[in-house]
Amino acid sequence: MTNSLGDIQKSKAIIIFGANPAVNHPVGFQHFLKAQELNNSKLIVIDPRFTKTAAKADLYAQIRPGTDIPFMYGMLNIIFKNGWEDKEYVDARVFGMDKIREEAAKWTPEVVADVTGVPADTLIQITTLYAKNRPGTLIWAMGLTQHTIGTSNTRMAPILQLALGNMGRAGGGTNILRGHDNVQGATDMGCLADSLPGYYGLAAGSWKYFAKSWGVDYDYLVKQFKDASWMEKNGFSLARWWAGVQNVKSDEKIENAGTPLKALLVFGNGITSVAQQAKIKEGLDNLDMLVLADPFVNEAAILTDKKDNVFILPAATQFETSGLVVATNRSAQWRYKVVEPMYESKPDQEIMFELAKRLGFYDQYTKGMLMQETKDGKLETIPGKTNFTWPEDATNEIARIIKTIGLTGWTAERVKKHTDNWHMFDEVSGAGMGPMKGEFYGLPWPCWTKTHGGSPNLYDTSIPVSEGGMGFRNNFGLEKDGVNLLAEKGSFPKGSKIETGYPEITKENIEKVLGITLSEEEKAACGANWKVDNSGILVQKCMEAGVCPYGNAKARAIVWNFPDHIPMHREPLHSPRTDLVAKYPAYPDKANHFRVMTKYISVQSAQDYAKEFPINMVTGRLVTMNGAGIENRASKYIAALTPEMFCHIHPDLALKHGIKNGTMMWVHSPEGTKIKVKAKYSYSVLPDMVFMPFHFAGYFQGTDRTGNFPAGTKPYASGESVNTVTNYGYDIITQIPETKGGLCRIEKA
């Protein structure tokens, strides 16, 4: 999220692609409603379903799943044709918009109507309303991301915003509504198969920086891995780890350091909410050991037929420990402990520490909490400190190390002070009052120094860097094919000493770029660049000059290191429009994609799925639940509101199959799997589509497996997981599953 929920109140127009905040973020949605009521903001919703959010919209487009790129190119076609783009902004701050203009020219409203199913008139109305009401904010969630072209979708949306000059403006931006409470934070912390914490990546240089910061030798870490080369390769992802388990039947080649997977440890992850449940079951069944740490039974334990070595550990809830969490707008809050862990439950960190002790690396693993930076750019053990305090010393370790996204200012003390004083901040701007003046609520990152007040809106050049301003990041060189990649003259954060674009700041270039001279002591203390500078001198000098440490560059519309240099439409692997597949084919199959061969074109071209499976299938959330749903289904009161799994189906479609409202129906997938669910008539879906929530588990392909729950742990509601029938398909870059564009066949049960 580039801006914040409160900032949406400043928008003149709000356009939402594939998100349903009225249901999924209901309390956050009040800021949208306030924008409508107080700021006369126009609300536009693009969604295959007429959601409760759509019910509040001024304009609504019922789009075919997986065709957001054509829709947005269609908007750009109209924008460019009418000269509504912000030319000055694009020239100064964007690279490659000319290529976008060429592609957009192909997407006339008529072509868009054919591909997306949205009438040309609706597209023109929406584009006009959105372009004429600026600043406009663009919202998305999983409806945009969970596609084989998810990464392209998430590039297309900012490109639309850049064309209109809506990026880096209060009331503008691309505002992604995160799902779980700390998706932003856990992602920032590198709980990922393709990066170390803080998006440092997996290159040797990053490992060396972390080894040093953690107080261990790089060679010590190398020894833990098969060899150094495996440190630099992506691991298996949540989406496809099961493909790597021993004895799982698959023709997809695995590249996992010469071994299959034999053990799985899951801490707080409801893996029954991930696509391909039948394959996940096969993966679980074939493990030597399965460890599940959760406050409730992780329903993976119910799904598997594994008879031995399944451990379930009672983890404490997040209210029985404390720590920093990051809301969807990058701002930090301190989650204070409410009660001590109940029963025999233990907080996650204690379980990790106990295992680390038994595995022999506890001292090395926790040493970072005892260390500090010195003024001369070195690291030392804090004199006299032999024990750490959880979580504060961990919070401070993170603040000390993670500079890429500007977490330097996130000390435990400061974040607690914000939460303690949450009443002293403005709901719209987030600005502090009284003693909190000069800081924004939760110190939204980047929070460059221990006195910086946070950055409420990313890429906003209308305010100084010291108050949260910045240009776009310089991360991809200084020029491409002879074109300058830095911002043009005149585009810079307010009050900057440099009034043009500039590169990211390094020890090498700082004197030249800032026009300063470092003392010999400063030079000796500085790290190679701002991301690894323990002394903090580089960042400090930047602050003094009103300069953003990461540079001031152009945003890239062309990403030359991705398979599609500009976002291109590609039909879902299971497309209902077989006639369009030849024109907009899927990617070539990709070998070694997070260690496993992942199929695209070979699946898409294998058969005409639409013949046997003519119905679109979309999944999503309910207001009563989140994620895999066990937390909520374990509550009597919540379970009573949505006690059983269901399928939203248009009466016209249902009657064609003889399915009565409230009776059971089968949903079959092209994978050969099926689920039995209750039909619920709804006009929110078109007659060629069904919708199902993904929060249920406990039943599998018509069989009740809830007998597998240990005594006294069965939740108050169980049901089929829709992910038993979501189709094969994974994003080309991130491997997120394509659960928002698939096909199915239905019949009366």
Added chain:
Amino acid sequence: MNSETQRALSTTVGRRSFLKMAAIAGAFGATSSFAGENVTRAATEEEVKNPFPGSKKVKTICTSCSVGCGVIAEVQNGVWVRQEVAQDHPISLGGHCCKGADMIDMVRSEVRLKYPMVKENGQWKRLSWDDALNRIANKLKELKSKDGADAVQFLGSAKMSNEQAYYFRKFAAFFGTNNTDHQARI
């Protein structure tokens, strides 16, 4: 959900059952007189103001979605007794959805895991933390030495705090594999 639970959860009380309850209450009232007149002591002044004397209010954050709503948790003698919305929170502005309002019941849910368990020969068995951790660690050690650390997959969580998520990633690094991930893939 079985019909028994449905009945237990039913919030509507029919007229007939209301009358039945009233009758029971009446009967109880009539027979309880033998217990003496002062069974109900007078409420203290503090109790009149607050049913949970000595309780403290903890400001904390909802664990449901990413909006980051404020929660006021009231704790008495180590028990979470009451939950209130945070009227002065700059994001939630006194709002709670049904999930957020239910945080107290999630923590106090009767179907929570109470102790470590292991499945053996298809049966769940209770075991001590020490046993569980030793057995898990021994298996991890064996796999690391025989097959390499990449024989193990770790899956962390977007429900963890930053510190826990960071230490989860760090755990995989010290164990020796990049086979670690969580919910957010994009």
